[in-house]
Amino acid sequence: MMLAKFFLLLAVVWTFEVNAAISSFLEEMIKMNPPMNIRISSGSFGEYTVSWDGNCTFQDNVYYQLDYKYLNPSDSKSYSYFVQEYQKKMDLELHRGLFTQVKLGYFGDTDDEISSNWTERTFDLPRDSFASVDNLTCIFYGNTYMNCTWDINENAPENEQYILSYRKEQTSDMYNCTNYRMSGARNTGCVGHKYDIDLSYEIIICISELNNKTKLPYCRKVKPYYFHKLNNPINVRINKSTDEVTWNLPEVNFGPSCYKYQLNITNWNDKEDQKVKNTSVAKYVISRDKTKRYSVQVRALVNDICLESTIWSDWSKPLIIAPDVKDISFLTIAAVFAVILVVLTLLLVLICIKCKLVSKVFQPIPDAGETFKGLFEECNGDFQKWINKNP
Known part of the structure; x- marks a missing residue:
């Protein structure tokens, strides 16, 4: 029994020593091999490869950690990736400027973090390295269609034309706008374009200059559901x-x-x-x-x-x-009927009174032939003759 305990204790000590040796080896290997020479290269629309130099034999739980964030003061969100290679392909809005940092580390179950120092680099390309547009915004109307607009910079060539393309994140299948809105001879929007990708898929939308292939596209990563507009109720x-x-x-x-x-x-x-x-x-x-x-x-x-x-x-x-119409009670109806009856009676009285006044004011004109028959029948209306005949 004592012998078994001795061997068990020996195994524990041996395991501890081996783990300590491995941990020491990993720590030395990691700290002595920080990544170097971070660089970036462009691929398809909005896709860039961030790469670096290193000297590491990858093992379980040994990774490079790549962190990046944009240079916008209003957007401090940081993104992290863990890779067992010397590069990482990403869809980026590079026109916003990019701060990157990479380190080699052991990300296992140990309580002590084992990692190299960070290697940092900032990529802040001149604005004229990209297509000369700004303020690219899009609205999605369900899985039906989308509308996008953008502004053209003041220093943009007058004869330059712009095209809109988009794809799902980390895929290569490109879709092009089929219906543009124009200002003068230049495209300033993509309207009524059929959009049938699920709204939950993040996409990257890019504006490219048709006549200048040396310029990088101006791109935005968009979550369509975040800009989803319902039809009105x-x-x-x-x-x-x-x-x-x-x-x-x-x-x-x-x-x-x-x-x-x-x-x-x-x-x-x-x-x-x-x-x-x-x-x-x-x-x-x-x-x-x-x-x-x-x-x-x-x-x-x-x-x-x-x-x-x-x-x-x-x-x-x-x-x-509209305002509600109030119910009319029986008493109200009776009162209204009584008022109407009184008014009609008064009107009849007034009419009767008016008829009598007319008859008095407009008396019939007397017929002179009836009163002075001799004047007209015997003297033919000759008044002097009638006077002389009837002194």
Whole structure:
């Protein structure tokens, strides 16, 4: 029994010594072989290869760690890769400038980090190394079509033409825009282009100069779902007994819990009384003064439960809500009928009175022939003759 314990202890000591020796060897090998001479080379649209020199025999858990981030002060996000080779192909927005650092390290189950020193390099190419455009932005309308626009720099050649291409990240299949918007003779947008790649795939979109192949393309890495714009809601209606507004989306690509909505409620009797309300379901009970006129519009967005978007749909057509018509009671009807009857009676009285006054004012003209028959029958209207005959 004692002999077995002795051999067990010997095995533990031996294992510890061997592991210590291996650890010492790895630490010396790693620290003595930091990466050197970081460089970058361009490949297909937006693809670049970051490479370096090294002298390392790769083993389990021994990797090069490559970190990079863009030089934009407003974007400090850092990206990391672990590779067992001397290069890494990446899709980059190189026009933003790039800071890179590489180190060799043992990334195993040891508590102590074993790594070489970082080797760093910054790539900040002149702006005129890239296609002379800026502000490339795209909006995706489901898996149907996309619209992209860009600005042309002031120093861009007047006869230069621009083309848009895109591909899924880390693939080589390229797609080209089929329908351009032009300003003068130059393309400034890609509109109504059929887009049928799943929105969850990250893509890289590049603008290239057609006549200048020496310039690098101006590229952006885009998550299409982040710029996904829904069609505006339809069939907006209200139940006036409950004041519940409901609506529909023309296309539903996700579950009902994947959307959020906003309602723009406007009181037309007081234009300053305008409210925007949020809801996660396709219905909302509004609060209103039923004696006033309102309009309601709705817009939609994919929420962060599914594939979060940053672009709201357009507002729906306004739903006009007229003031409610009050029910007329029996007493009100009777009162109105009595008033009408009184008014009609007064009108009849006035008509009768008016007829008597007319008869008095416009008396019939007396017939002189009846009163003075001799004047007309015997003297033929000769007044002097009639006087002499009847002194």
